[in-house]
Amino acid sequence: MLVQLPNDKPSMLWAKLKEDSLEDVRVFDVDEILDEVGEKELSWFNLEGEIQPLKRKSFYNLIRNLKNI
Numbered sequence: 001m002l003v004q005l006p007n008d009k010p011s012m013l014w015a016k017l018k019e020d021s022l023e024d025v026r027v028f029d030v031d032e033i034l035d036e037v038g039e040k041e042l043s044w045f046n047l048e049g050e051i052q053p054l055k056r057k058s059f060y061n062l063i064r065n066l067k068n069i
Helices: 010-021 056-067
Strands: 034-037 041-045 051-055
Touching: 010 034, 010 041, 010 056, 041 056, 051 056
Parallel strands: none
Antiparallel strands: 034 041, 041 051
């Protein structure tokens, strides 16, 4: 996602993930690890198949950190 959309802000990426999670065939979440993307939190499946939460603010910080690598 960051390779395809390097200039998008974290909020734009969140919105795209939210849209993508509702599609039958996903463009960005091809492994379908996202369970749900809400307004303030998303949930995803870890390697053990357990649902893990990620707050929107943490997602934004993660994206900013990944862009600085």
